[in-house]
Amino acid sequence: MRSKTKKMLGDPCEYCDGTVELRQLRVPFHFKGSTIYVDNVPVWVCKKCGERYFDALVFKKLENIARQRQRIQKMVSFPLADYATAPI
Numbered sequence: 001m002r003s004k005t006k007k008m009l010g011d012p013c014e015y016c017d018g019t020v021e022l023r024q025l026r027v028p029f030h031f032k033g034s035t036i037y038v039d040n041v042p043v044w045v046c047k048k049c050g051e052r053y054f055d056a057l058v059f060k061k062l063e064n065i066a067r068q069r070q071r072i073q074k075m076v077s078f079p080l081a082d083y084a085t086a087p088i
């Protein structure tokens, strides 16, 4: 996920020139060495390569959410495997 923001509505993807559309997704957000997940984030997704972009305001809000992570109500646990040490 790029923390870089999209310049303008309707801009093509910076990497593949594909069409970018607005979606609402659960996204991982990295902040000061830890990661939180945020649901229903408006994010621009390239239809071709899947690259994601945040609007500047959205990014700012995600930073605020991460900064106040002690207020997060829900904790979700999930299985985490390690590809490198897994058998075939």
Ligand SMILES: [Zn+2]
Pocket (backbone or CB within 6 Å): 013, 014, 015, 016, 017, 018, 046, 047, 048, 049, 050, 051
């Ligand atoms: Zn793309």
